[in-house]
Amino acid sequence: MAEGQGTNRERDRKLMRVLAGEAVSPAPAWMMRQAGRYLPEYRATRAEAGSFLDLCYSPDFAVEVTLQPIRRFGFDAAILFSDILVVPHALGQDVRFVEGEGPRLDPMAGRAEFDRLKRADDPSVFGHLAPVFETVGRLRAELPAETTLLGFCGAPWTVASYMIGGRGTADLAPARALAEGDTALVDALIDRLVAVQTEYLIRQLRAGADAVQIFESHAGTLPRAMPRSGSPVEPVGDVTESALPDEAPEDALTRWSLRPIARMIAGIRAEVPDARIIVFARGSGLDGHARVVPETGADAVGVDWGVDLAALRARVPASTVTQGNLHPETLIAGGDALDAEVDAILRATVGKPHIFNLGHGITPQTPVAHVERMLARLRAGA
Numbered sequence: 001m002a003e004g005q006g007t008n009r010e011r012d013r014k015l016m017r018v019l020a021g022e023a024v025s026p027a028p029a030w031m032m033r034q035a036g037r038y039l040p041e042y043r044a045t046r047a048e049a050g051s052f053l054d055l056c057y058s059p060d061f062a063v064e065v066t067l068q069p070i071r072r073f074g075f076d077a078a079i080l081f082s083d084i085l086v087v088p089h090a091l092g093q094d095v096r097f098v099e100g101e102g103p104r105l106d107p108m109a110g111r112a113e114f115d116r117l118k119r120a121d122d123p124s125v126f127g128h129l130a131p132v133f134e135t136v137g138r139l140r141a142e143l144p145a146e147t148t149l150l151g152f153c154g155a156p157w158t159v160a161s162y163m164i165g166g167r168g169t170a171d172l173a174p175a176r177a178l179a180e181g182d183t184a185l186v187d188a189l190i191d192r193l194v195a196v197q198t199e200y201l202i203r204q205l206r207a208g209a210d211a212v213q214i215f216e217s218h219a220g221t222l223p224r225a226m227p228r229s230g231s232p233v234e235p236v237g238d239v240t241e242s243a244l245p246d247e248a249p250e251d252a253l254t255r256w257s258l259r260p261i262a263r264m265i266a267g268i269r270a271e272v273p274d275a276r277i278i279v280f281a282r283g284s285g286l287d288g289h290a291r292v293v294p295e296t297g298a299d300a301v302g303v304d305w306g307v308d309l310a311a312l313r314a315r316v317p318a319s320t321v322t323q324g325n326l327h328p329e330t331l332i333a334g335g336d337a338l339d340a341e342v343d344a345i346l347r348a349t350v351g352k353p354h355i356f357n358l359g360h361g362i363t364p365q366t367p368v369a370h371v372e373r374m375l376a377r378l379r380a381g382a
């Protein structure tokens with residue numbers, strides 16, 4: 001068995017024990033975007049590496065920036081340094097990161113662009129991603145034994161929304177418009193992404209990742225509801241499928257988020273039966289978060305800052321593993337407000353399997369001292 005596989009990892013690594021259902025106190029902690037611009041050492045390596053994509057595809061630099069927050073803060077998990085958009089890049093779409101503006105892709109407006117994408121079984125796709133697997137292997141060898149190594153990818157809808165719209169959050173309307181128009185094309189794109197991302201995560205796990213997180217960062221941009229025939233309908237309010245099993249419209253969260261993620265997870269487990277998987281479904285609301293584990297088969301639900309963690313914990317079985325959800329703006333604020341929110345998260349999760357994290361990525365303006373304060377409060381207040 002490869003290093004990092006087997007039962008030892010679950011005994012030694014706190015975060016893996018929580019993913020197996022154990023309540024561990026103090027909760028293991030990591031932060032989304034923990035390797036990033038709020039760290040001076042990241043900014044220095046980033047300047048040396050050249051472009052952001054050069055950083056992602058250079059194992060030397062990617063290993064270095066992944067380790068930086070582990071050295072500084074002793075987080076319980078390291079997350080592979082890369083980006084969700086290396087996958088569309090590997091499929092042949094042009095991807096650029098514009099300084100100060102974020103990612104830009106050549107938008108996929110219709111069939112013609114879709115037909116030019118590579119297929120998941122094209123060997124050049126995983127040839128393009130080979131540096132990522134090398135980074136994972138080197139990280140597992142270099143990390144302390146007690147540190148969990150997380151791999152990741154974007155969920156199909158989130159990646160599709162970038163591929164269709166060509167850019168980030170302000171411009172997701174094109175994805176929704178296409179989803180409400182040419183639903184068959186969106187289904188085809190989602191299918192392509194399910195196939196490629198399933199294989200991508202299997203390869204990360206085989207290269208040495210202990211667990212993986214699937215980022216559905218744009219769950220909140222899905223159209224509200226879709227009928228089974230595929231053309232748009234009005235939102236259905238509180239009517240649930242269980243209340244109206246046959247006539248109820250299929251909601252878009254099911255069709256384009258939860259079900260594709262469930263297919264990925266089943267595909268991963270067919271190859272790596274003990275794979276541990278976290279799903280972060282940002283913007284899916286209390287209901288959406290409550291549905292993640294039962295409907296996808298994930299081991300844990302990553303909770304965004306907009307969800308009341310105590311309310312979610314009250315809704316889901318006590319055995320459900322949660323992760324989150326400190327507001328990144330509270331971390332910027334620091335002080336008593338920060339202490340109070342750490343305490344509230346601890347109160348909501350006492351005796352329950354929980355991984356401490358933010359409710360979305362840390363932002364560049366966050367003071368490093370506030371991260372230290374957050375961890376001190378967590379580690380003392382357990």
Ligand code: CP3
Nearest residue numbers: 032033034035036079080081082083084102168215217361
């Ligand atoms: O430390 C980690 O969390 C691991 C590395 C990581 C990055 N991106 C590095 C990155 C991870 C897990 C991601 C995931 C990612 N990328 C998501 C899902 C998580 C989320 O935030 O919702 C999304 C939507 C992307 C796409 C993306 N990449 C955007 C929108 C941006 C620009 C936003 C920004 O902060 O500038 C990026 C760039 C990016 N990815 C940076 C980092 C550290 C900043 C780029 C830089 O250093 O110049």
